[in-house]
Amino acid sequence: AVLLNAIADGANEYPKPEQVTYTYGTAGFRTLAIKLPSVLFRVALLAVLRSKRLEGATIGVMVTASHNPEPDNGVKLVDPSGEMLDPNWEHHATALANCPTTESLISTFTTLVSHLRVDLHQPASIVYARDTRPSGPDLIHALEAGFKAFGASVKVVDVGVTTTPVLHHVVKATNDKSGAYGKPTVEGYMEKMSSAFKTLVGNKGPLAPLYVDCANGVGANALTELTKYLGDIITIHPINTATSTPGALNSQCGADFVKTRQALPPSVQSAGYLSKPGTRGCSYDGDADRIVYYYLHENKGTFRLLDGDKVAVMVAMFFGDLIAKAKLEGDSKVKVGVVQTAYANGSSTKYLTSRNIPVTCVSTGVKHLHHAAQRYDIGVYFEANGHGTVLFSPRALQTLQEAKPTSPDSANAIKHLLAFSDLINQAVGDALSDMLLVEAVLAHRGWGASDWDAGYEDLPNRLVKVEVPDRSIFVATDAERKLVHPAGLQEEIEKAMAKVEMGRSFVRPSGTEDCVRVYAEAKSQVDVETLAKIVVDLVE
Ligand code: 16G
Ligand code: ZN
Incomplete structure (x- = not known):
């Protein structure tokens, strides 16, 4: 009472x-x-x-x-x-x-x-x-x-x-009474990430400078903290760090802006930060649990987006190669899988499956991807919008810890896989940890942004927000790739898809806003616009 x-x-x-x-x-x-x-x-x-x-x-x-x-x-x-x-x-x-x-x-x-x-x-x-x-x-x-x-x-x-992923880390570390996951503090987290990063690239530095758009949000604070621990392995230039300027947060900057507009934040554009060919930039969102990369095309100067799909593909291929180098034999072999949503660009899915990397498609939202990724030994999950991380299963970790290297090369590969498991946030996707993951993989590959980009070409795509009187009548199934309700609509969408080359489109009610989202992709820009328009008209 x-x-x-x-x-x-x-x-x-x-x-x-x-x-x-x-x-x-x-x-x-x-x-x-x-x-x-x-x-x-x-x-x-x-x-x-x-x-x-x-x-x-x-x-x-x-x-x-x-x-x-x-x-x-x-x-x-x-x-x-x-x-x-x-x-x-x-x-x-x-x-x-x-x-x-x-x-x-x-x-x-x-x-x-x-x-x-x-x-x-x-x-x-x-x-x-x-x-x-x-x-x-x-x-x-x-x-x-x-x-x-x-x-x-x-x-x-x-x-x-602090950022959302730091809080997730603190929760996980507080509950891990063995202490193996690290100290349950901001410092503990920064220490853990930076020492893993040093193990991975300490002898490859200094890495080329990186421009980081912090969306004028809390990621700016976390990044300042992190750079203290990184020393001179990499020069990081934080931009859009005005966390106390009224109205600045997420305004004309940040991962969501870049992904939706498919363009540089005006602040990055006008300052010319990326004008030197090959210079990489990335954007966090307002709580630093999302990241997208980009650069300007060497000759054309056009904007090139390296989104969550591009990260997933690069990282999955890299881990596949590292496992092969580690020479883990027989039953104990560790396998990589990728989890995507319906928003993943068709080219990325095709690239992975044609290289025998299993891909699972699940509904939008981190929790769905996270759970599906737990079913792989090494589960790489990313939403196209930049939410994501890589999960190492307890079995995979144990296999790596107990593995007997057969050569100096395999010993190195095993050491690196274990360092990656420390570098990567195992609780939730983190813009800072994902950034270091990308930088480490690029350094190991000896790649610049355009080498990374060269793997596959995104299909032209379009995402449209449609306001409807009642979005609850739209019921999706099959990882949101098909509509079961309103009756007959799915058949119409499929007819429209069949009209254009490599056409794909789906409709789902938003989980965060009062609207319905229409996604379309096709082989050409013209076809995408046609397809998107037909489907939007159908929904309206
Ligand atoms: C939320 C989700 C994000 C998803 C987005 C889709 C988390 C932490 N965030 O922001 O993963 O991409 O919703 O929004 O799960 P929508 O349903 O409005 O399209
Ligand atoms: Zn976020």
Whole structure:
């Protein structure tokens, strides 16, 4: 009763706005920041319940709206393994967020406690962080008010202003009592990544300079921190680092801007950072869990995008070669697989499958890719938009640790594979760790940006956002590649696809915005435009 009173007192401070319905979606709760204080208070309650249910295992709470505009914010929970919240708990979050009154909140909370069999006497432990958004501090206050209702039984650690992947790392490392995953701090993470990077490229440096567009977000802080540990192996030039300039976050810069516009951020263009042929640039998003690379074509000066698909292909091929060099024999052989979504460019999928690398296609959203990647020994997963990482299965790690090298070459390959497993964030994709992964692979291959790009040519493609009265009538299946509803629409889309050479198109409701997305690709730009237009018309 004391607890319920404390929760009720706190809840009264953060009433739910009327006429707002919240959904815990692919990226947690995300909307205008001014609508979120009550949600943060209630998310705190759920985080505590989840931690208690898991006997005090540490749960993470991240306050960010990633690539969204500055007035937005959001919140998501991180499970003890460092992965996204168990999907079975997502609707409990939604239920708590939507209770119209304090009374109904208390009754929903009480129901959850008994329904989920939570022992309130268990301890709870939470770590939390936020990005650089101006709305962050107030939302963190609301979150902390939720923890305070439980009194001293809840242990909290404020990681402060940091990136989403750093928070995931801290959660995973805190829960790994063996200490093998590294120290549960920002410094611990930077140390782990940079020492693996040094093992991999220490004798190949200094690497060619790299320009990094930080989207004026929290990635700028993390990158400054990381460069302190990297020494002079690589010269990194951070740009778009104005984290306290109002309105600058994600504006005309960042991974989402670059991927959607297929162009340089104007700031990068006008400063001419990439004008020296072969110079590489990359862009993070607002919370630094996404990255895309690019460069300017040597002769034509045109923009060339190296997106998540390009990273996946390069990395998968490289690991395949490294495993061959390691000469791991027989049953213990380690195999590489790739996970993509329907948005992966058809050329990338064809490139991989024609080289006997297995490819799985899953629905959009990191959690789907992550789980599918866990089924491979070394699972490379990337969304075209730049979310992704590489997972090493426990069996693969054990095989590598126990492998008996047959030559100095194989010993080296094994050492490098293990160093890559330390360099790469095993909890979630990280722009910083992915950047070092790309740089290390390029250095090992002796490649520049154009060598990397030469593997395959993207099919021309188009992504269109269509506003519809009710997106819930669009129901997709087969990893979102086909529509089962509205009846008959899929047949029409397929007819349109058949009309153009190498035509492919699909329609899916967005999980983050009130719209439907239409994707089309074909052999020529003209055909893509035709196909996209037909499908958009069908949807409208
Ligand atoms: C979320 C997902 C991202 C996905 C995007 C699709 C996470 C952490 N983020 O941002 O992976 O690409 O949604 O958005 O899972 P859409 O459903 O609006 O197309
Ligand atoms: Zn993000």
